Amino acid sequence: METIRYFKPDELKAMTANRKQEFSALFQKLKKKKPKNLDDVVHRLHREAFEQFDCLDCANCCSTISPIVTDKDAERLAKSQKMKPADFIGRYLYVDEDHDYVFQQTPCPFLMADNYCCVYENRPRACREYPHTDRNRFYQILNLTQKNCEVCPIVFSITSELTKMEW
Incomplete structure (x- = not known):
């Protein structure tokens, strides 16, 4: 996994918009196939991300969305x-x-x-x-995940990594 760095919400929105087709294609494929190893892969990426990124350096979620x-x-x-x-x-x-x-x-x-x-x-x-990337049956929250790419550097990074894999 590439190093995760902080991005302001407007930067993440733009980055997500630039990759909208790629991310949408990924999520459509994952929804359709429901790969058996999806949770394992996403949970591994989640652990790796949280080993290198401190949410206290960011707080985009708390600053921009309401739970x-x-x-x-x-x-x-x-x-x-x-x-x-x-x-x-x-x-x-x-x-x-x-x-x-x-x-x-x-x-x-x-x-x-x-x-x-x-x-x-x-x-x-x-x-x-939050950011729900350690959840079981991850394929059930792909729409939410796509939205969270605009807010959370970890979700954006995990999604980016998922696009590099063969599904």
Whole structure:
């Protein structure tokens, strides 16, 4: 795997747009074939990526996109902020077009200047699992992965590596 470096979100968007046809062709092929070794390959690339890249140097995800916040997440976050869940929801969340709770603002209200999360131990499940490249049945989230190429240098790098392989 090539060295992963930080890119600003607008740079990643442009880089992803430049490779849109290539990435789309890859994801269509993976959706169709559902290779048995896909999870193993992506999980290996995930481990390699996280050995060399520190998310604290980036925080694009926290700066530009809002995670889905489940009721359970909202309760946990409210408790950590010593708030009632309804008050937490009213202050920080709204229901998006998919009928999911998401944060009212980006960057995330809990992202600190040093890119640390002040609610890290209580962060939403979507944040815990991001960028989802260690997930099983990876072929099920290829659309999300393609979108995440625009945000996360790790996802862009993994996707780039996948294009070099014979499927």
